Amino acid sequence: MKSMEELVDFYFRPNRLPHLWCPGCGNGVILGALLKAIDAENLAKDDVAIISGIGCSSRASGYVDFNTANTLHGRALPISTGLKMARPDLHVITLSGDGDCSAIGGNHLIHAARRNIGLTLVVFNNSIYGMTGGQYSPLTPMGKKATTAPYMTIEPSFDILDLARAAGATFTARATTYHVPILVDVLRKGIRHEGFSIIEVVTGCPTNYGRQNHLGAPAKMMEWQKDHGVMKAAWDKMDEAAREGKFPIGVLSERTDLKEYTKAYDEVIARAQASVKEETA
């Protein structure tokens, strides 16, 4: 096992540090955990593709030494999907933010989930549009402030994992930047999962979310994650009142009854080729 320092040396492209994320931003923790997971799963650099959309989270792809693409706002999933179709042998990991993936890219999310295509989607949920300076996203909790909600948001937020599960996602998990070992664990399980996996990572944006909502220093925001993330086993035993304001972490759902999309498409090819043989026979 490589140490964290060795992981950074091995997987980061040269001269990419310091990264552009703000002081106390959790994105670096998520990227570090992802490297740990990739390393623990023994994936070769050449066999991994990291595709991201647009936003703070999506700058992650440029830092690390894999096949990488920093695409367009909301469109990481279609590009990942096409790549996976062309190269089913690749481990395609899609990095997206809460806005990127649930607002402008929301349609792609539900359909990638529905198809059960073998991608690992990591959603950096910092509850805000960070790169543009703090506008509310569909994952900003109701009653919070944003530059575009100076009098507080009045829109209920998505539970993005419920959304993905309802759309057919066969693996859903959540972790936070505080719960690093759990984060690494669910990332590894998501990567191993054959179909579509989505991992929501609750992360802090001290600059644009924390400041507007008086959430304190970066460490305080991280401590909030510690106090509000509850392991699924414990969560399942809690009553509604105890759950108030908290959220479950860990693997929240996994099913294996649906065929992975590119494998299902192989059967389409087999049927099409059989029909040609019949026609020509």
Place this chain on the structure above:
Amino acid sequence: MLKFYTKRCKGCGICAYFCPRGVLEITELNKSAIKEGKENDCISCGQCEMRCPDYAIFVKKEGA
């Protein structure tokens, strides 16, 4: 033993906050560093390394 990559450190203070022995502080230069007098207090628990979003602090195991 702690190893700092000072250029990467943005002084967010997460390491200092979560250090169980109060070994770390953010200096006037906005960088993480070992507090004076705390040089021998680190227990190599790895909290700082695990939580640092900037890969700026690593725990070197003794003898490693």
Place this chain on the structure above:
Amino acid sequence: MSRVLLLQGNQAVVEGAIAAGVRFYGGYPITPSTEIAEGMAKRLPQVGGKFMQTEDELAGIGTVLGASLGGAKAMTATSGPGFSLKQEMIGMACSAEIPCVIVDVQRVGPATGQPTSPSQGDVMQTRWGTHGDHWLIVVSPSSVPECFDLTRRAVELSEKYRCPVILLMDEIVGHMRERIELPDSYEGLSVPRRKQPDTPPKKYLAYADTDGSKVPAMADFGSGYRWHMTGLVHDETGFPKGTPAATKNSQDRLHMKLRDHEDDIIQVENYKTEDADVVVIAYGGAARTAYDAVDMARDEGIRAGLLRPVTIWPFADRQIQSVAKKTKCLLVHELNCGQYVREVGRAVQGMVPVHLYAKYDNEPATPEQLLEKIRESAEKIRGAK
């Protein structure tokens, strides 16, 4: 051996794509291009390729770009409303230099317009649809056999120059059925893939002009060459770099990689233009009317000709200028309120009068209608004497 078939233009596009080696299609159904999606859904898996009906137009081209990054020759098709939606992604394909073919079977617009009626209202959009300065290639077929040939050529140009190529069709050519002779086997018809790097992976710079062609070699994702694709302005390493010099260098190369190769890219057809006094300029479905109208005019003693741009963009400045030098008048006929005519006027810079026969009433012109305009142009020449 070959077979003679009666095919729709859209079906010929499918066959041309399969022959060229296209092995991925992602798209969304839209009239009047849907037969291309249907044809690809049937034909691609037969040859081991893959078809996806995506959730929307954006995902259609998105999956195409993803598949292309993975090394597949990839294509999508749409019509005006969908073409509008794809524009941002087309810009990324220009900037990140990802080969792909986008078929736009034009219908009447704007907005939902008239889905089953012909128009050429997208001709400027193909050139300037996406934001920012950019260059790309647009080709436009006028017949069903040419749908097959130009689809192959579109794939070839896209792979060769690492840029999106738009196959600009219209409802006339897309839905028309015509005789076409197709080879029994497509062996040998596959077009060359994008240039591969000849440096070892560690030395590979994804956007370096290594051979002076200004077209960088493109490694497939997963080939052992790990590189970074971004829609941000980038330098030859592929990583974002937004300095004034890096921005200008990048723009210059993206422009010049096509301008330098215009001789290879630009094709026009000259029909009886050699001695013509009136040269009609028409493309795509509208050009079909023009062949007949030119012949009818000649029967009346009017020396008419047709210059048909097959490559719509980059604009055939030199070819049009050389005809303009010899003729007395140009008559642009297009199925819109007058778009391409602006470029013709710019190119000839007053050398000869440029007239316009714009038709934008859901119907193609008849040869008689265009003949009338040719007569008027001929009259004006006589009047000017």
